[in-house]
Amino acid sequence: MASSSSAVQAEAFPDGTTEFVPLRGKKYDLRKPHITDQPITVNNWYQHVNWLNTTFIIFIPMLGVVASYWVPMQLKTVIFSIAYYYYAGLGITAGYHRLWAHTSYKATTPLKIFLAAAGAAAVEGSARWWSRDHRAHHRYTDTEKDPYSVRKGLLYSHIGWMVMKQNPRRIGRTDITDLNEDPVVVWQHRHYLKSVIAMALVVPTLFCGLMWGDFLGGFIYGGILRIFFIQQATFCVNSLAHWLGDQPFDDRNSPRDHVITAFVTLGEGYHNFHHEFPSDFRNAIEWWQYDPTKWFIWICKQVGLAYDLKKFPHNEIEKGRLQQIQKKLDQKRATLDWGIPLENLPVVSWDDFVSESKNGKALVAVAGVIHDVTNFISEHPGGKALISAAVGKDATAIFNGGVYLHSNAAHNLLSTMRVGVLRGGCEVEIWKRAQSENKDVASINDSTGKRIVRAGDQVTRVSQPVATADAA
Ligand SMILES: [Zn+2]
Ligand SMILES: [Zn+2]
Secondary structure: OOOOHHHHOOOEOOOOOEOOOOOOOOOOOOOOOOHHHOOOOOOOHHHHEOHHHHHHHHHHHHHHHHHOOOOOOOHHHHHHHHHHHHHHHHHHHHHHHHHHHOOOOEEOHHHHHHHHHHHHHHOOOOHHHHHHHHHHHHHOOOOOOOOOOHHHOHHHHHHHHHHEOOOOOOOOOOOOHHHHOOHHHHHHHHOHHHHHHHHHHHHHHHHHHHHHOOHHHHHHHHHHHHHHHHHHHHHOOOOHHHOOOEOOOOOOOOOOEOHHHHHHOOOOOEHHHHHHOOOOOOOOOOOOOOOHHHHHHHHHHHOOOEEOOOOOOHHHHHHHHHHHHHHHHHHHHHOOOOOOOHHHOOEEOHHHHHHHHHOOOOEEEEOOEEEEOOOOHHHOOOOHHHHHHHOOOEOHHHHEOOOOEOOHHHHHHHHOOEEEEEOOHHHHHHHHHHHHOOOHHHHOEOOOOOEOOOOOOOOOOOOOOOOOOOOO
16 A cells, blocks of 8 residues: 555656556556457456445345345434435545535535545445546546546446447546545545445444444445445446437537436536536526536535535526527528529529529529428419519519518528529629628528528518519
C-alpha cells in the first residue's frame, strides 16, 4: 500500500492529465498485454470476467435473495433499509457525482465525511476511482474511451463494464489532481474495503440488532439487498439516462432527460441537461421536477455545510434549449417541399414563356417566377376560369390582390410549382426588391443548408398590395 502522499501524483501528460495511480494494491503494469487485447473464446472467457466485481454485484445479492426466504421481514428493519438506501444513494449522487466528479459545489469537512461514508455504504468503488471514470465518461461520452459507453449496448453501460475486465489503457485520461489533494477522498480510497464492510454491512446489522434485536434482518435487508437495489438504481445513470427520454439541449450525444430515470436515481434523470451543464449543482432546473439530490445540497447550504453552489447562467441554458428547438425545426423543414431553389431554375425569356404557354403548358408568371399550374387548374379553389385567364401572363398583380389577395398557404403551394425565372426586368427586380426591402431573410439558410422561407417572405409576395380594382 502506498504510504507517501507524493506517490499520489504521477507524471503529467501534455494535455495536463496524469495517469491514474491506484493507491492500494499492486500497481498494474501498463506495458504488459491486457486480457482484453484477446477476443473472448470458450477457453478464455473466465479470464475476461472481473470476478471480484461479479461477486459483489451479482453473486452476493443472489445469495441475499435466497437467504431472505428464511429471514422474516420486520417493519422497522424495512423502514430503516429504505432510509439507509436514500443515505447511500446521496453518497453517490450528492457526493461522488456532484461534489467530487464535477465540483459543482464546495462542502465542509463534516459533510465530506458524511458523504464519503454514505458512498462506501453504496459499494460502488471509491470516490476517487468513481470520479476518475466519471470524468472520462463526460470527456469522451459515447466513444471508445468512455468507460461505460452506451454505444456498446444498454446492458454493457449498466453492468457489463463492471462484470467484464476493462483495459486500463483504453479508458480516457482525466485530471484528478484536485481529488488527490482532498484528504477525505484519499483516506476513503486507501481504506476502501474497511469502509465498505463497516458502512455497508456492519452499521445496518448493528443498528437493527441493537435497536430492535433484528441482527439477521439488518444484515440481509439493510445490508445485502439494500446494496443491490442502490447499485442497480445508480447504474441507471449510465444506462437508462443515456437511452430513455428527450434531448432538449443537444442531441449530438446519447444523454437524455426522463422523469422515470430521475425517480430511480434521486434526481439524476435530467441527464441531457447534466451533460451540457455538468458543473451545475442541479440536474433539474424547474422547481416541479424531481431532484432530491439538488434539494439535499440546497438544505446543506442553508445549514452552513455546503457553499459556492454553481449554476449555469439562465441565459446560456435557454440559448442551448433554443438552438436545439431550431435544430429540430431545421430537420422538419428539410422534409418539406419548398419548391426548386430560384438559383437552380432555368432562366427563360418572356417570348419563350409566352410561346410555351400557347403550346399547351399552363404557365403563369408571378413576381418574375414562372409556375407550371397545368395539373392545378382543375383544383384551383377560385375555379378554372380565373386561373386560366392568367396563363401566359404576368399575374403578379392579380395574384397579390388585383383579383384576389392570395393566402400565405397559396404562396407556399405556388412555390412548389415553379419551373423557371424570367429573364430581364422581373428577375432582376426580385433581387433588387429583396435587398431594398431588407428582405435578406429570404436568403438565410438553416443548419441543413435549406433556405428559410417565413410566412410573408415568399418570393411571389409583393409587399405593397395592388389596389383591388375589380375584385370587390
Ligand atoms: Zn452520462
Ligand atoms: Zn456527471
